[in-house]
Amino acid sequence: MARLTHSELLAGLEGIVGSDHLSTTEPDRVAYSADFWPKAQIWKLGGDACRFPPDAIVWPGDEAEVAAILALCHEHLIPVIPYGGGSGVCGGTIPIHGGVIVDTKRLNRVLGFDAASATITAEAGINGMHLEDRLNARGMTLGHFPSSIMCSTLGGWLAARSAGQYSSRYGKIEDMVLSLRMALPDGRVLDTAERGPGEPDWNQLLVGAEGTLGLITSATLAVSPLPEARRLRAFRFRHLADGLRGARAIMQAGLKPTVLRLYDPFDSLIALGKESGDEAGGRKSLLHALRDLLSGGGAAGPARGRRGLLSRHLGDLGRSLKRTALTTALSSPSLINGLASAVPSPCLLIFGFEGPADAIHADAWSASELLTECGGTDAGAGLGEAWLAHRYSVSFKQSKLYAMGAFVDTMEVATTWDRLEGLYERVKKVLAPHVFVMAHFSHAYREGCSVYFTFAGYRRDARRAEQHYDRVWQIAMDAVHAAGGTTSHHHGVGMSKMSAMPREHGDGLAVWRALKTALDPHGVMNPGKLFPEDRAAPAEGAEELAP
Ligand SMILES: Cc1cc2nc3c(=O)[nH]c(=O)nc-3n(C[C@H](O)[C@H](O)[C@H](O)COP(=O)(O)OP(=O)(O)OC[C@H]3O[C@@H](n4cnc5c(N)ncnc54)[C@H](O)[C@@H]3O)c2cc1C
Known part of the structure; x- marks a missing residue:
């Protein structure tokens, strides 16, 4: 197995994809050094914009080129990192041992x-x-x-x-x-x-x-x-447990809702938007500011439109005070978690059906009956339709929180219905002293459901923030496993949850390693992801790639 020099590698790649589809430029290496993993954002905030740069990025045009790239890297022990949109939130595309990013976007037919x-x-x-x-x-x-x-x-x-x-x-x-x-x-x-x-x-x-x-x-x-019609509706529950019973009743009645989401009280406040903020009264401005930041609302947003100098300065002062209040609150989150628990917000449940108009009318009626039996109150179609209209809006707007030096992340896990509420309570309890935390339940099945936690934390410098972030994840994963939950539901594992995998998979790990050895004997495919490595990483050879 001959090791390649950097220039030999580039020549080999160029021979496969052509010079137009190969890059080693600094901007590209920075851009491809991380995905949407929040921990990588913390690195960037600490001035470490490119902790794990790839050696090269290639954009193959067809399957034959992909196969040739993989064969070249396999032969010469060079890590290969498949890359789609880079929207992963677990560090799955981070080239921790350098190597070649294979961006698939030209495979778009x-x-x-x-x-x-x-x-x-x-x-x-x-x-x-x-x-x-x-x-x-x-x-x-x-x-x-x-x-x-x-x-x-x-x-x-x-x-x-x-x-x-x-x-x-x-x-x-x-x-x-x-x-x-x-x-x-x-x-x-x-x-x-x-x-x-x-x-x-x-x-x-x-x-x-x-x-x-x-x-x-x-x-x-x-x-x-494509469905002939779609119908969405919202219900309110005074108690989360009743909402969970309602969601379970719908799934176990054999209904097939298109959408079924239940929000805990604070996440309901976000889902309900300003309307519920007004209902909750003006005294909870700290929570509202946090809500606006987590939901991308306007409270701490940039000034819009033409305003006078004084008004701009007052706005800056207000934002600065709000920032101080929020970072202080996130530094000792028990207080803010306690406040959030005390918010008299109902738990919002949104459900929807799609298909032939007659059928969805009947299904929506059946679901409403079940939810009412479980203590829910019909909140009409408007909130459901509002969710539909804004369903892609929320997650893209958390950058303001990062700009304040805070971090926000999400953890999606799943378990069976009998353990669901216990898991939710346990995770909230153990995280409450460390981060602000809220959750909603979505992706429901006959036998169980996923719970999606959002948490926000703060430390005044990036080094401490990174340590804090790791600790929070460790505590959360321990609690999830103790409560009988899964490591992941749909974000994957990547680097962020890898250390939790052996515990969950037990002897399955040996099966995995046998499969990995059979298909990827040199360990070049996306090393350091999914399951912990049990051998030296291939990139030890790739260190010689330096020009
Ligand atoms: C704002 C936001 C919202 C999100 N919402 C959701 C959501 O609702 N549901 C959800 O499931 N996820 C969600 N995610 C997470 C993310 O979008 C998913 O994990 C998605 O599946 C990643 O797709 P991607 O093309 O961006 O993959 P990438 O991030 O490029 O890669 C993800 C992983 O897949 C591997 N990979 C990529 N392409 C290939 C390939 N062709 N062959 C083999 N391996 C490959 C990579 O090596 C990496 O390990 C969200 C992320 C963000 C930032």
Whole structure:
């Protein structure tokens, strides 16, 4: 196994993709050194803008080029990091040992559409929204709507087992995939369609591998007709436990809601927006400011429009005071968590159905009956429709919190209905002294549900913030496992949750390692992700890549 020099590597890559589709520029290396993992944002805030730069970035144009890149890197022990939209929030694309980022965005073609069988085959780098648009033009939908749909790809969804907002009806991405093609490190391409019914299904072994086994080049997915109608409605619950009973009743009655989301009191305040803030009264301005920051509202936002100098200065002063108040509160979060618990906010539940107009009317009526029996009060269609209109808005607007030196992150885990409330209470309790925390429940199933925690913390410098961040995750994961929850539900594992995986998978880890050794004997595929490595990383050889 000959080690390549940096220039030999670049020459090899250029020979495959051409000079136009290869980059080693500083801006590209910085941009590709991190995904949306909040910890990487903390590094940046601390002045460390490029902790793990790749050696090169390539944009292959077809599957043959992908296979050739992988074979080159495999032969010369160079790490390969598959890259879709880079919207992952777990550090899954971070090139911790350097190597080659393989950005799939030029693999963006629809390869086939079979109307009779209701399937679509597309290349893995296609943008999620573009794929949905192409289907809509044919009167079909994939039914997969992650909040990141505009900045993520089909390959990234499959690699991280993504879930969309309509998962209770259409399933997660792994429920939609019928077959896929994956380029393996030695340059072969595995096609999971080449099997008969009743034979082993390799799809479920390969989805969720987060680029550690190979690079998915295309996939065939089941699609559905666009619904004739959609109906959304909201209910309010005085107690979270009643809302959970209501959500469970809907799923176990055999109804298939498109949307089913239940927010805890503070997350309800965000979901309800300003309306509920006014209801809660003006005294809770600190909580409202936090709400506005977490929801991207206007409280601490930049000045808009033309205003006088004095008014601008007063605005600056107000923002500065608010910033001080918020950072102080986030430094000792027990207080703010206590305040949030005392907010007399109801728990908001949003549900929706889609399909033939008559059928969804009947389903919505049945769901309303069940929710009423569980103590819910009908809050009308408006809040449901408002959620639909703003469903992609929330997560993109947390940058103000980062700009203040704080961090915000989300943790999505799942468990069975019998453990769900206990898990929620336990995680909130252990995190309360460390970060501000709230949650909502979405992605409901007959047997259980996912719970999505959002937490915000602050330390006055990046080094301490990073330590604090790691500690918070450790505490949270310990609590989740103690309460019988999973490590992840749909964000994947990446670097952030990797240390929790052996505990969850037990002997499965040995099976994983055997598979990894068989498919990727040199360990070049996305090293340092998903499961902890049990051997030296390949990049020890790649250190010699320095020019
Ligand atoms: C604002 C925001 C909202 C989000 N909302 C949701 C949500 O609602 N639901 C949800 O599920 N997730 C959500 N996410 C997380 C993220 O969008 C998903 O994890 C998504 O699946 C990542 O897709 P991507 O194309 O950006 O992948 P990337 O971030 O580029 O990569 C993710 C992982 O997949 C691997 N990978 C990428 N492409 C391939 C390929 N072709 N073959 C093999 N491995 C590959 C990478 O190496 C990496 O390990 C959100 C993220 C953000 C920033």
